[in-house]
Amino acid sequence: MTWTKLDKFCLVAAIAALLALIFPLAGVDGDTGKQVAFVGDIPGLAVAMALCVIAGSAFTWLGVGSVTAGMVILAIAVFGCWQAISVLYDYGVAGYAGPGFWLFIASLWAFVWRGIDVIANFHSLDRTKQHLANFVVPVAFGVWLLFVWEVVVSGFGVPQVLLPPPSMIGERFVNSTDILAADFHQTFVKAVLSGYVMGCGSAFIVAIAVDRVPFLKRGLLPLGNMVSALPIIGVAPIMVMWFGFDWQSKAAVIVIMTFFPMLVNTVTGLNAAGKLEKDLMATYASGYWSTLFRLRLPAAMPFVFNALKINSTLALIGAIVAEFFGTPIVGMGFRISTEVGRMNIDMVWAEIALAALAGTAFYGAVAYIERKATSWHPSFRVRRH
Amino acid sequence: MTLKQVVNNVAEMPASKKAVVDIKKLSLTFQTADGPVYALSDVDLTIEEGDFVSFIGPSGCGKTTLLRVIADLEQATGGEISINGVTPHEAREKRAYGYVFQAPALLPWRSIERNVTLPLEIMEISKEERVKRAQEALKLVELNGFEKKFPWQLSGGMQQRASIARALSFDADLLLMDEPFGALDEIVRDHLNEQLLKLWARTNKTVAFVTHSIPEAVYLSSKIVVMSPRPGRIIDVIETDFPKDRTLDIRETPEFLEIAHRVREGLRAGHSNDE
């Protein structure tokens, strides 16, 4: 077998794991002057490292051709990750991780990459299998990133005011659900939803009105396009002055932020219907409203949903940033800015995780409705006859 | 072909039948940045009840424009035109004609059935009646069974048949067709031509049909209008007397070839005038 045919990732994994067995696992504790832990004292870790050496060298020769082989590799890597975490927390290596530990992590990294690689290149005609593979890859990658975050932060003993490990954030998230729920209610349910509905709704109605006046359309459209490039978020302090500290001022910011994307998209969408289709409606002597509802609005739907999706993220950003300018003592933006001040960075991260979840769910919901409402659109078509 | 012959041809028409479309001295000039474009000039034409009239000519000869004027999608700048005795605008408001475009122009968000019922919906016809009429129209174009499909799930030929069903659904007596089969391959086109003829024979509708295919024009028509560009005008009107239940086989008969020859001569004459 030639050098090029060897599986280089597995080779790296094997060598790194072998070196991990040789190099010291952990550094020296300053107080006791002794090394914190030895591989020999931790059977689970020793087994994991040995497994990595064996599997690494075996797959270096065999190659990782099949998904099964990829799964085996990933399974070994998962076992390794579990041992690494337990070493950090159960054997006090956290903060004292030495070269042996990091070599082991490098070995795991090579395995995970190779395993994900195999599954990513998996092609199947069976659609469920393909979907499963397409789902597993990003999830595995995300979990791996979380693991690296955890291990690096704990292993190097990064002070938690800088960056807490994900486990700590998760714990904080679970323990402060009541605060998070209150913040969510204040920011999302009250401010975001009402502002979003008002902003998008009014822009939609204005767009239909503007569409009837070509002069206005030509005047407003370039301005509307320009406005979307401006830092509208800056109106937040003004809105806080006008509408007070509570959710109304945040909703007002959101209305302003969401108005123009919706206006521009709807006006563009109303002109999206083809010439032939418009002629068709003319041959039926179809009136303005009839043509609007039967042809132009349905044809505009992809554009409208595009704006709805853009606005779903804008709305949440608007609410959170507006809260930096003043709120009652509840709300996601308020929590972030005050907990940052108190250096409770784990709480900040929990709040960010909540914002991420809310943002993704909101966007996902709009995208889901879009898929249902405009399933006819070429971008959603699936051949199914 | 001289103007005199054209006039003669027009004069030869039997006066007994009712004129559906009556055009006198019609002209249409588009004003463009490069000066006026004479899309139609001095057009005289009568289409009678039950006629199948084909408009043939090279691109730019105004055949589509003429059809669009009849449909009130363009307005003439001179001359007179009446549809069933009224102006095209009034005719359009009375939904006097069904129009079939070059492309199917089906609304992608509606199923085939709901596409066919679209004009009926606009005309505020009750739901049961709509469904019933859609069934009938789809049967006429042999598309029954595809009601719940969406346009993109059908082939190009089937989509165009659906658009014909849509034009038939409200039972207008006049059918305006603008190169409806132009984008389809020859095999599908032959098949649709046969179906269209059967439909015409069965329903006794008046059809105005734009095409750039000589065999198609000769095969389908009871009257062929040969047109020429710059300015768009009629240079010959040819009557054929094939029976209404003709089949594709007539394309090998001497009469067919003779008429096709005459059409080709007309087109050539129109061109030589132009150069």
Next chain:
Amino acid sequence: MSGQTGPVCVVLIAILVLWYVGAVFMNAPTQIDRYNRADQTWTTGQLIEDTLAQDRPILPAPHQVAVEMYHTIFAIKITSKRSLVYHSWVTLSSTLLGFGIGTLLGVLLAVGIVHVMTLEKSLMPWVISSQTIPILAIAPMIIVVLGAIGIKGLVPKAVISTYLCFFPVTISMVKGLRSPQVIQLDLMRTYNASKWQTFWQLRLPSAMPYLFASLKVAIAISLVGAIVGELPTGAQAGLGARLLAGSYYGQTIQIWSALLTAAFVAAILVVIVGWCERRVLARMGVKS
């Protein structure tokens, strides 16, 4: 579209008029209150005049904002802490730094994603879903955390801008690098072109329109990032700091002039990117 200038001007004038009307109506109650307290009689003309010349109006009139902007931009030395040119420069420098780094990172990541299947499948879903996350929420944390380890001033704000503008660039660059049609790629295959030849000759030129479209978004969002990044530091310097200081002290005229200046800066940046776009695309023979 031709003939936009007229309608745009009319709409702008209409906005100006509405602004004045709004200013009169919103400021009138406090003004009337003031008259009553001073036991002063007043006429409508006087009321209108006074509402448009308040010190801390609820809605300042356009000319008040214009005067303030003239003062702080042209009449004051640009090294002064009150000069808007100084504050704009503070914001602009971190905007541009962040924009530059973010664009570079975004393009590099896109190139990786297009060429490495595993990167695409593992990373792309995260890049796309990260668009749905209100990223600006982490701005205060980045500022404070980086401040805690001694990094202050320009860099933390640039980090936020980088982070914000890197996602749109990645996404449209991936789209752009994928935009060549199959026949074009097949053509390159018939020449036995290498991956890199295909990249330089076909993929990169095809991606240019996509890149510039995303750069316009990126530069705008980069500025937003820099402005928001100035909020948590407690109003030291920058347009965001002016906004915050204005809202602390109720200086509405100051807020409005900072806001309008930010809008001008954004507009100028977008126009510059648009100008580069036209130049580059024109050289590539694309009709604009």
